Amino acid sequence: MRTATGTCPGSSPSYEAGHEPFVSCLFRAQETSASIGGMDQPAPIRFELRRGAVTAIPLAIAVGLFGVSFGVLSAADGGLGALPAIVMSATTFAGSAQFAAASVVAGGGGAPAAIAAALLLNARYLPIGVSVARSLPGRRLRRFAASQLVVDESWAIASDGEGRFDPHRLVGAGAVLWLAWVAGTIIGVVGGEALGDPAALGLDAAFPALFLALLAPQLGSGRAIAAAVLGAAIALALVPFTPPGVPIIAAAAAALIGLVRR
Amino acid sequence: MIVLAVALGTIVIKASGPVVLGGRPLPPRVQGVVALLAPALLAALVATTAFGSGQQLVIDARAAGLAVAAVAITLRAPVLLVVVLAAAVAAVIRLVGA
Numbered sequence: 001m002r003t004a005t006g007t008c009p010g011s012s013p014s015y016e017a018g019h020e021p022f023v024s025c026l027f028r029a030q031e032t033s034a035s036i037g038g039m040d041q042p043a044p045i046r047f048e049l050r051r052g053a054v055t056a057i058p059l060a061i062a063v064g065l066f067g068v069s070f071g072v073l074s075a076a077d078g079g080l081g082a083l084p085a086i087v088m089s090a091t092t093f094a095g096s097a098q099f100a101a102a103s104v105v106a107g108g109g110g111a112p113a114a115i116a117a118a119l120l121l122n123a124r125y126l127p128i129g130v131s132v133a134r135s136l137p138g139r140r141l142r143r144f145a146a147s148q149l150v151v152d153e154s155w156a157i158a159s160d161g162e163g164r165f166d167p168h169r170l171v172g173a174g175a176v177l178w179l180a181w182v183a184g185t186i187i188g189v190v191g192g193e194a195l196g197d198p199a200a201l202g203l204d205a206a207f208p209a210l211f212l213a214l215l216a217p218q219l220g221s222g223r224a225i226a227a228a229v230l231g232a233a234i235a236l237a238l239v240p241f242t243p244p245g246v247p248i249i250a251a252a253a254a255a256l257i258g259l260v261r262r
Numbered sequence: 263m264i265v266l267a268v269a270l271g272t273i274v275i276k277a278s279g280p281v282v283l284g285g286r287p288l289p290p291r292v293q294g295v296v297a298l299l300a301p302a303l304l305a306a307l308v309a310t311t312a313f314g315s316g317q318q319l320v321i322d323a324r325a326a327g328l329a330v331a332a333v334a335i336t337l338r339a340p341v342l343l344v345v346v347l348a349a350a351v352a353a354v355i356r357l358v359g360a
Contacts, residue, residue, distance in 0.1 A: 218301045
C-alpha cells in the first residue's frame with residue numbers, strides 16, 4: 001500500500017470490472033506486503049467484505065425478526081424446544097427449512113416428516129453450491145467454511161452475473177446474516193412473545209423485493225431473461241402440487257436452456 | 263434428533279458443490295448452464311416469496327410491495343431503498359386493510 005503511488009508496472013487495468021485501475025494497482029502493490037502490519041488485507045477484499053456486510057444489513061434486520069418468530073414458535077408448548085432451536089439456527093442456518101421442521105413438529109408431525117421437509121427445502125443449496133463452487137478460492141477447509149455461509153440472500157448479494165460470485169462479499173453478507181439469525185432466535189426463545197408479528201411490518205415483502213433487485217442486473221442476455229421467466233413459471237406452476245421447496249429446486253431445470261447452441 | 267439430522271444434512275448439501283467441485287473448471291456447456299442457474303433460481307425465489315403461501319398462490323400486500331420494488335429498480339434506486347420501500351408499502355396496505 002505504501003508503495004502504490006505512481007505507475008504500477010504489470011498491472012492489468014481490467015483487473016476487475018467496476019474497480020478503478022488505481023485500485024487494482026493498489027491491490028497488486030499491497031499483495032506483496034500483505035504480511036506487514038496487523039490489519040493488512042488487500043483493499044478489494046476488505047472492500048468486498050464490507051460491501052457484502054452493508055448490503056446485507058436491511059435483510060439482516062428482517063432475518064433477525066424472522067429468527068425471533070422461529071424462536072417463539074420453537075419455545076412454545078410442543079415445539080422443538082429452546083436449546084435445540086438455538087443449536088439449529090447456529091448449525092443449519094436456513095430459515096425456511098427450520099420453519100418447516102419446526103411447524104411440522106408443532107403440528108404433531110413425526111421426526112421423519114420434519115427432517116424430510118427441511119432437507120427438501122434445502123436441496124436448492126445443491127445447485128446453488130455448484131454455482132458458487134468455481135468462485136470460492138482456497139483450500140478445502142476454507143471452501144467448506146465459506147459454503148456454510150451460503151444462504152439465498154448472501155448468495156444473491158455475492159452474484160456478479162454470468163455465473164461469477166465474489167467470495168468475500170459472500171462471506172461478509174453471510175456472517176452478518178448468520179449473526180442476525182442466531183441473535184434473533186435467542187431473543188425469540190428467551191421471551192419474544194411480547195414482540196410483534198413480522199408480517200405486520202411488511203418484512204415478508206422485503207424478500208421478493210430483494211431477490212428482484214438482485215435478479216435485474218443479471219438479465220443482460222436474452223438467455224438469462226428466458227431462464228428467469230421459465231424458472232419463475234416452473235416454480236409458480238408447482239407451488240399448488242408439491243411441498244414447499246420443491247418448486248425452487250425444479251426451477252433450476254430452466255438453466256438447462258444453456259445447453260442449446262447459440 | 264431432528265435438529266442433528268437436519269443440521270448434518272444441510273451441511274453436507276451446502277458443502278458438496280464447493281468442496282467436491284472446488285476450483286476445477288467446468289466444461290463450457292456445463293458453464294453455460296451454471297451461468298443461468300442464478301437468474302432461474304432468483305426468479306423462482308421472487309415468484310415463490312411474493313405469491314406463495316404454503317401450497318397456495320395468493321396475491322396480497324407482498325405483490326403490491328413487489329410492484330413498487332419493480333418501479334424503483336427501473337428508476338435505478340439502490341437495493342436498500344428498494345427493499346425498504348417494498349416492506350413499507352406492504353406494511354401500510356396491511357395497516358389500512360386491517
